[in-house]
Amino acid sequence: MHEAKTHLSRYVAELEPGETLVLCNRNEPVAEIRSIKTKRRIPRVGVAKGLFEVTEAFFEPLPEDMLKAFNGE
Numbered sequence: 001m002h003e004a005k006t007h008l009s010r011y012v013a014e015l016e017p018g019e020t021l022v023l024c025n026r027n028e029p030v031a032e033i034r035s036i037k038t039k040r041r042i043p044r045v046g047v048a049k050g051l052f053e054v055t056e057a058f059f060e061p062l063p064e065d066m067l068k069a070f071n072g073e
Contacts, residue, residue, distance in 0.1 A: 001023065001024070004023050011033075015033070016035060017035050018035065019034065019035055020032050020034040
C-alpha cells in the first residue's frame with residue numbers, strides 16, 4: 001500500500017485501456033484500479049483554414065446595450 005500511495009499517479013498514467021491495477025495489503029488483494037480512458041483524440045490544428053475570415057469588426061468593442069446585458073443590467 002505504501003508503494004502504491006507513493007507512486008499512484010505514475011501507475012495510473014501507465015495503465016492501458018482495459019488493464020487493472022490490484023492493490024494489496026500484506027499480500028492480500030484489497031482493491032482494484034482500472035483505466036476508463038478511451039483512445040485519445042489528437043486535435044487537428046488548422047482544419048478550418050480558409051473556411052472563414054475574421055474581420056476587423058471582430059476586435060471592435062461591443063455595443064453598450066450588449067455590454068449591459070453581459071453585466072446583468
